[in-house]
Amino acid sequence: MELYPINLKLAGRRCAVVGGGTVAERKVKTLLAAGAAVSVFSPELIPGLHALEAAGQLTWVPQVYQSGDLHNFFLVFCATDKQDINRQAAETARAAGALVNIADAPDLSDFFVPAQVAHGDLLLTVSTGGGSPALARRLREEIAARYGPEYGHYLALIAKLRPEIRSRLGTAREREKFWRETIDHEALDLLKRGKFSEAEERIRHAACCTGP
Ligand SMILES: C[C@@]1(CC(=O)O)c2cc3[nH]c(cc4nc(cc5[nH]c(cc(n2)[C@H]1CCC(=O)O)[C@@](C)(CC(=O)O)[C@@H]5CCC(=O)O)C(CC(=O)O)=C4CCC(=O)O)c(CCC(=O)O)c3CC(=O)O
């Protein structure tokens, strides 16, 4: 299946999840992590979702989904255990302009949620195009074991130093060469051992040696 990968900015955007079970909870958690304003339509919530509601992190509409409910949402996830309800909710939401994800109908969905490993702004995702979520999960576990939190720290450090390097090295070609040579394992090893300032120093040092 051909898919176009994008990373959406969801901060403050209204997103809805229909259903309050295990699948709904997984979707809600990644939506909240992205800062979305989440509404959950379901007569019942599993304990994890109840806890989020009690903490004021989501809006719960405690009733079975009704066709008028799904206006003004950017993304809508149809995740009840009832095939016909999921389809009906998806139709209503799409007619109102939302992109829809239907938990039990990949063919009818506008998008899929990938498996993900996030460390700060570093986001590594896996898609199997709906072919095998279990494989996506397995690969996510392997990626998480290979790329630990030190990569998130490394990214934060590089992003912080980038404007400085940009002003120090005059041309795009010099900067490209610099970053290709500088992104190596020594700074990462330092970060893995918690030596943040040494890692930063290493990158700064590389910059003064390369400069014109
Ligand atoms: C199409 C898609 C739509 C969507 O939900 O966006 C979809 C659909 C379906 N999933 C099903 C089952 C399972 N889903 C998982 C897990 C995840 N599913 C996720 C995404 C997606 N699932 C989208 C495609 C993504 C892609 O392929 O790239 C992940 C990656 C992200 C997330 O949900 O947050 C998350 C991994 C999180 C992680 O651990 O990293 C597990 C594994 C487990 O739970 O251990 C199982 C059981 C094992 C198995 O079946 O493989 C079923 C059958 C239900 C049935 O049999 O009745 C359907 C419907 C169908 O296939 O028809």
Ligand SMILES: NC(=O)C1=CN([C@@H]2O[C@H](COP(=O)(O)OP(=O)(O)OC[C@H]3O[C@@H](n4cnc5c(N)ncnc54)[C@H](O)[C@@H]3O)[C@@H](O)[C@H]2O)C=CC1
């Ligand atoms: N896309 C994915 O990642 C996966 C999808 N699935 C599919 O997702 C579906 C849901 O799975 P689970 O969350 O495990 O089920 P679940 O049984 O834990 O949750 C179903 C939820 O839907 C709610 N619900 C039922 N009728 C409703 C209505 N008319 N309006 C609003 N809410 C209603 C129930 O109260 C319950 O909270 C299943 O049909 C399964 O085939 C299953 C595993 C993974």
